[in-house]
Amino acid sequence: xxxxxxxxxxxxxxxxxxxxxxxxxxxxxxxxxxxxxxxxxxxxxxxxxxxxxxxxxxxxxxxxxxxxxxxxxxxxxxxxxxxxxxxxxxxxxxxxxxxxxxxxxxxxxxxxxxxxxxxxxxxxxxxxxxxxxxxxxxxxxxxxxxxxxxxxxxxxxxxxxxxxxxxxxxxxxxxxxxxxxxxxxxxxxxxxxxxxxxxxxxxxxxxxxxxxxxxxxxxxxxxxxxxxxxxxxxxxxxxxxxxxxxxxxxxxxxxxxxxxxxxxxxxxxxxxxxxxxxxxxxxxxxxxxxxxxxxxxxxxxxxxxxxxxxxxxxxxxxxxxxxxxxxxxxxxxxxxxxxxxxxxxxxxxxxxxxxxxxxxxxxxxxxxxxxxxxxxxxxxxxxxxxxxxxxxxxxxxxxxxxxxxxxxxxxxxxxxxxxxxxxxxxxxxxxxxxxxxxxxxxxxxxxxxxx
Ligand SMILES: *Cc1c(COP(=O)(O)O)cnc(C)c1O
Numbered sequence: 001x002x003x004x005x006x007x008x009x010x011x012x013x014x015x016x017x018x019x020x021x022x023x024x025x026x027x028x029x030x031x032x033x034x035x036x037x038x039x040x041x042x043x044x045x046x047x048x049x050x051x052x053x054x055x056x057x058x059x060x061x062x063x064x065x066x067x068x069x070x071x072x073x074x075x076x077x078x079x080x081x082x083x084x085x086x087x088x089x090x091x092x093x094x095x096x097x098x099x100x101x102x103x104x105x106x107x108x109x110x111x112x113x114x115x116x117x118x119x120x121x122x123x124x125x126x127x128x129x130x131x132x133x134x135x136x137x138x139x140x141x142x143x144x145x146x147x148x149x150x151x152x153x154x155x156x157x158x159x160x161x162x163x164x165x166x167x168x169x170x171x172x173x174x175x176x177x178x179x180x181x182x183x184x185x186x187x188x189x190x191x192x193x194x195x196x197x198x199x200x201x202x203x204x205x206x207x208x209x210x211x212x213x214x215x216x217x218x219x220x221x222x223x224x225x226x227x228x229x230x231x232x233x234x235x236x237x238x239x240x241x242x243x244x245x246x247x248x249x250x251x252x253x254x255x256x257x258x259x260x261x262x263x264x265x266x267x268x269x270x271x272x273x274x275x276x277x278x279x280x281x282x283x284x285x286x287x288x289x290x291x292x293x294x295x296x297x298x299x300x301x302x303x304x305x306x307x308x309x310x311x312x313x314x315x316x317x318x319x320x321x322x323x324x325x326x327x328x329x330x331x332x333x334x335x336x337x338x339x340x341x342x343x344x345x346x347x348x349x350x351x352x353x354x355x356x357x358x359x360x361x362x363x364x365x366x367x368x369x370x371x372x373x374x375x376x377x378x379x380x381x382x383x384x385x386x387x388x389x390x391x392x393x394x395x396x397x398x399x400x401x402x403x404x405x406x407x408x409x410x411x412x413x414x415x416x417x418x419x420x421x422x423x424x425x426x427x428x429x430x431x432x433x434x435x436x437x438x439x440x441x442x443x444x445x446x447x448x449x450x451x
Contacts, residue, residue, distance in 0.1 A: 002086050006249040008079035014244035015066055017237045020275040020347050022062035023282045026354055028346035031318035034310055040318045048214060048226050048316075049234075052122040056234040064237065070118045073150060077106045077113075078241065082249035087377035089397070096400040096407040097255060098393055101246050101273060103414050104380065108173070110415030111269045112143035112229055115238035119227045120144065124151035130224040132217045134158045134184065134209030137337030138170025139383075139415065140229030145179035155179035158186065158212045161204035163337065169419045184209040191215055191314050206341060207327055211314035218316070230266025231311060231320070231345045239272025242412060247276055250410070256280075257410035259289045259396055263388035264301060264359075265338040267292070267345040269414035274357070275347075277410075290357040291396075292348065293388040295339050295367070297435045298331035300324055301352060301359035303442060305449040309343055319450070322349040326445025332435040334364050335423030336384040338414075342445075360392055363434035367391045368427040371417065383415035384423045 021027055030039035045054035056064060066074070085098040103111035123131060131148050134157070135141030141157035148155035157179055164171060164183040174181045184204045185192035191211040195202045210228075217226035228235060250256055260277045262270030270292050280286035294301050300323045309324035311317035324343035331340045343349075351357045371387035373394070374380065382390060389411040400407035417424065426432050 002084060003253070004084055004086060006082040006252045008245060008248060010075050010079070012248060013071065013074065013079045014241060015071065016063040017066060018063060018240040018244060018276050018279060019059055019061055019237055020271065020278065021060050021233065023279055024347070024350065025356070026350060028350040029321040031320055032308060034315045034317070034319050037319070047221065048217060050119070050122040050126050050128060050225050052126070053119060053234045056237055057232055066241070067118070067121060070121050073117045074241070079245045080105050082246055082253070084253070085378055088374060091373060091377045092394065092397050092401065094397040094401040095405065096397040096409055098397055099250070099253070099257070099408070099410045100413045101242050102380070103242060103269065103412060104383070104416030108139065108143045108146055109419065110139045110143065110383065111239060111242065111272060111412070112140050113147055114241055114272065115229065115235045115268065116140070116143035116147035116227070118238050120147035120151045120153055123225050124153060128153065128223065128225045130154040130156065130220070131227050132156045132158070132213040132224060133227045133229065134206060134213045135229070136160050136206045136340065137163050137167060138174070139338060141179070141181060142170045142173040142177070143229070144227055145174040145177035148179065149177045156216060157181045158184040158209040160184055160206055160209050161202065184212050186212060188212070189215040205313065205330065207313035210312035211316055214312065214316040230268040230341070231343065233345065233347060235268050236271035236275070236345055236347060239268045240275050242269070242272040243274065243276030246273060246410065247280070255408050256286060257288055257408050259291060259407065259409050261291045261293060261389045261392050261396070261409065261411040263339060263385050263414060264292045264294050264344055264348065265341050265385065266343070267348040269412050271345065271348060273410070273412040278356070291392055292352070292357060292359045293392045294359065294361050295334055295336055295388065296361045296363045297334050297437065298325070298340050299361045299437070300342060300344055302361045304343070305446050305451065306349060306353050307449040307451040309449045311343065321346050323352065324449045325442060326448035328448060329445040335420065335426070336367070336388060338385040339388065362388055362391045365432055365434055368423065368432060370394050372424070372427070380413070381417045381424070382413060383417040384420050386414045389413070
């Protein structure tokens with residue numbers, strides 16, 4: 001009998017996060033002030049985010065201890081299972097061994113609380129009373145609502161209007177955990193009012209919601225800080241709990257992955273599973289490939305420009321060195337809402353630039369087919385974002401079959417898709433199409449990336 005699940009005891013949960021920056025051959029260029037173009041300091045960052053998070057953002061320490069209070073809350077759902085996808089292997093008739101980390105078992109249904117919990121904790125420790133953030137499809141907003149409640153913080157979430165109207169369930173999760181959720185653009189901020197003045201029916205965008213959330217935080221510096229769900233180094237740092245657990249669990253399985261796969265929005269679940277394995281590669285000589293997967297419709301890693309870009313539309317965030325499509329790039333309305341961001345985090349971008357990781361773009365219909373096959377063989381209905389990682393795991397498994405060789409594949413199942421069934425309805429009805437932007441379309445905003 002093949003063993004199905006590899007479970008760690010609570011007492012085996014890793015107690016430190018891993019900081020990839022410590023072991024990179026070339027560290028990312030510094031963040032820059034968007035106006036002065038001078039490197040950002042911890043002091044300037046801590047006007048926007050909690051002091052400890054600003055410190056972590058610029059840290060080069062290899063390991064950072066996970067505070068007791070954060071570990072205690074992680075234990076609500078962690079350690080999460082490493083599962084061998086035996087049903088999927090059988091369906092593909094592949095000699096490859098396929099494993100996945102199931103981050104969908106968190107109360108929120110995704111990996112996002114791995115960072116929401118420490119972000120809420122450090123803000124609470126500092127005496128902050130209110131957190132502001134943005135959310136697209138609602139995964140990050142619900143994670144911060146869940147975490148903020150635990151530490152007694154008020155949470156204001158600016159949710160992109162089109163999702164707010166079309167996808168009420170994560171908004172209702174936020175409300176259930178006691179957070180306020182506003183449809184962005186709102187009349188509460190100058191950025192929102194300007195967008196509404198221009199177009200009263202504006203449906204919003206993630207970049208605009210970020211501007212609103214940052215502006216709202218900066219308006220009340222005594223009580224309020226902003227939190228971000230991806231892209232920044234400290235967020236990826238917190239997510240490495242996934243990869244640290246996976247290393248212990250792969251050892252239980254007596255295997256090491258030949259390839260590690262994750263989908264990339266801003267890069268947090270990908271970095272979370274990949275970075276600890278990259279440490280094994282860089283420091284211990286492990287032979288493995290790491291593949292970042294993005295939608296063909298939002299191809300920042302495979303077709304973006306490597307340079308400096310801002311994280312929002314109004315320029316409240318620092319200039320970040322990254323692969324970007326330009327901050328005003330508007331991807332087509334794919335269902336993987338979490339992957340519709342214009343850029344990828346600095347560490348991931350630098351690793352890709354240096355040829356140390358790979359990137360692949362996949363079409364939407366292939367990802368949804370992969371999601372349905374996964375649901376029918378493994379039982380779990382994956383989030384549309386996570387189906388991107390599954391699609392590439394399937395490609396790798398079929399390649400192993402064609403080459404007639406064994407291969408061990410590990411991917412991050414970043415979340416379940418039970419609240420995204422609309423995507424499956426559209427797919428099953430044959431309504432989904434693939435969209436590849438032309439070079440001309442990408443050229444419209446590509447110039448916003450400073451080289
Ligand atoms: C937010 C989200 C993503 C994309 O964000 P990353 O920071 O790149 O991980 C992927 N999968 C799920 C389920 C998400 O909620």
